[in-house]
Amino acid sequence: MNAKQPEPRQSRRITDVGTLKAFGHPLRLKIYSTLRVAGPSTASQLAGQVDEAVSLVSYHLRKLAEHGLIEEAETQSEDARERWWQAAQETLSFRHEDFKDTPEGAAAHTAVVRTLIAQREEQYETYLAQQEAWGAEWRKAADQSDFLARLNPAELTRLNAEIHALVKTYEAQGKATEAAGDTEGRENVAVHLASFPFRI
Incomplete structure (x- = not known):
């Protein structure tokens, strides 16, 4: 090999x-x-x-x-x-x-x-x-959720960055725990995020 x-x-x-x-x-x-x-x-x-x-x-x-x-x-x-x-x-x-x-x-x-x-x-x-x-x-x-916030572009950029960082923290934690041998109950989890402006 x-x-x-x-x-x-x-x-x-x-x-x-x-x-x-x-x-x-x-x-x-x-x-x-x-x-x-x-x-x-x-x-x-x-x-x-x-x-x-x-x-x-x-x-x-x-x-x-x-x-x-x-x-x-x-x-x-x-x-x-x-x-x-x-x-x-x-x-x-x-x-x-x-x-x-x-x-x-x-x-x-x-x-x-x-x-x-x-x-x-x-x-x-x-x-x-x-x-x-x-x-x-x-x-x-x-979970399947829908949120509504009144933001400006800078705030939306910051919100997205914070959400991404949080998900990355859980990704790293899951990898480390699994590498240590704790695989019980773990599955692939999809986290989808869409954030965009709209008007009515």
Whole structure:
């Protein structure tokens, strides 16, 4: 087995249209999300998880790799012919201000955000369809809330930063506790945040 791979770098901000378009393909988003959650995987494993042909998944893996969004991972089996992949960073971000200056960039940004929102909605719908199977503790813990605040842009920026920092604290705490051997009752938890101005 190969030497241990370095951990993916913590974060990356996408600022070029080519990479954003490569990332924003619906199947590539699913593949990338699956790698983030499941960890290092082969094309055949990913194909089973996203319900697509191995050849198609392999093609999209190569496209993601071309833009540095994923990278080869340490071999996880005795079969040296298998190619393993992992996300190249823990988190990706992309901001409207980096793409607003061209119609192509603005359209690509909007399209990717819409695809992400649709996939997040699908993820939540899956939970709703399966919530009885999760049991009472998880049903009580899960939340769907809506808040209304009167803020200016600086206050909204600060609010978002504070929420992100809080979630990161829990992420780090969960990783550390699990690394110490406390895995009892732990599951993947999705936390989705959308904050934006509106008028009526």
